[in-house]
Amino acid sequence: MTLSFEGTQSYIATEDLSVAVNAAITLERPLLVKGEPGTGKTELARQVAQALDLPMIEWTIKSTTRAQQGLYEYDAVSRLRDSQLGEEGVHDVANYIRKGKLWQAFEAEGRVVLLIDEIDKADIEFPNDLLQELDRMEFHVYETGEMVRARQRPIVIITSNNEKELPDAFLRRCFFHYIRFPDIDTMRAIVAAHHPGIKAELLSAALTQFYELRETPGLKKKPSTSEVLDWLKLLLAEDLSPEDLKRDGANALPKLHGALLKNEQDVHLFERLAFMARNPRGR
Template sequence: MSDAVFRGSDRYIATPDLLLSVNAALRLQKPLLIKGEPGTGKTLLAEEVARALDRPLFQWHVKSTTRAQQGLCEYDAVSRLRDGQLGEARVADIGHYIVQGVLWQAFECEQPAVLLIDEIDKADIEFPNDLLRELDRMSFSVYETRQIITARHRPLVIITSNNEKELPDAFLRRCFFHYIRFPDTDTLRRIVAVHHPDAQQRLVDAALRQFDTLRQIGGLKKKPGTSELIDWLTLLMAESIAPEQLDAAAGEMPPYVGALLKNEQDTGLLQRLLQMQQQRR
């Protein structure tokens, strides 16, 4: 069992239940599956855990075309064919053409590492099942060379999901699960203070009021998250928007709304709601 303890960091506001989950995964030596709205800091968590524990970080950002084998290793047949045509002596050793994947790199790290498998739900439904054995046993075989690669130290595996598709039950049983709830107002203030320590408190309060009003609108395709709030405040501060201007603009389209709403359906919905409010007055 691991003796490492994550207590948060100066750059990442972690709630007590999130700290508990990270440390439970460390203690149990199980993958930590993190779900939550986009923009709630799932990916950043792995970076900050690695920094706080002084561990190397290996990142595997999953796409729709990603295959589980790519995280282990791949055989570069094209390079071997080209070297063979050029008469290279190294072509006789197939090991020269085995490309190490992120899991292999993490397994061979000389110290305990943090391994991030980011947005696992983007891949094919079989992707998580294809990693069950490797994540359980912390080892895998390289078919081409008959090697067995075994982890020198069991890494802390942090897996993120945006809930785009359900994950297999067999995979879920092997994980410690945590859902990052959207931060309450007090936690948002603490997050803002990390990114904008010099922000005027009255501006932050006015921005949070408008931000909360936006998030309460029913029917939004994508609610603004913490990352959007930070970007929006960056713009407000850069343009010296006064708190009074924000308060006066309540009931109107917020300045720099493109930092908060990311598609035409949501901006159109907001425009219609504002027009309806004006007509009632």
């Protein structure tokens, strides 16, 4: 059966993103997705699983995560403790093997979506340590002598926030896609999927202000798609009108700006802009 992804009712996939997902499926290569935080990289894997009606296995990477943990871990400490207590199962080492996310994906009865989320948070050697396993779809369990092979090749989606450069050897084995920040027309479609009842006038005023805010020189953290959706939810909850959103030089901060601006430097930036607007000679 040919699998094809075109987005879902709640996830607006641009044409180039759909092409990337389907190309990775066809090539049977991991899809490496980069983009600004909040552009839907993690959510993409969940929506691919939903659209294709496949189970999903999620492996969230942290700075302390080791590649071996994705395969399996041998719990030698528990085995030693059980041997001291005279437990019967201590002689079978398989009782002390903890299966990792890759093992779970490999042994699944049917095809699954495997998300390796934020791979760039781990040590620089982490991607290289997974090269063979992701390429061959198999690995060896040294403690038991078992060879674990994928029953069906999972759809592997890997996300990165570009915190570290990934090794060339790893990149060669992936199909790459960068999720660009949505233009205003795409954003309208995204908002319509989440807030279908929003009035056109309020949406136009809010999105105009949002994109102006994103382009403000000196902004440390640009608000993301998820943040504008939260902001719009608040605007609707407060029943604000387009007129309520209007800003002047004396009040440069957007209404309910805490949904959009997430650090004090950016708040101070808009406060300074307001001050300069009130005191043009004091610049």
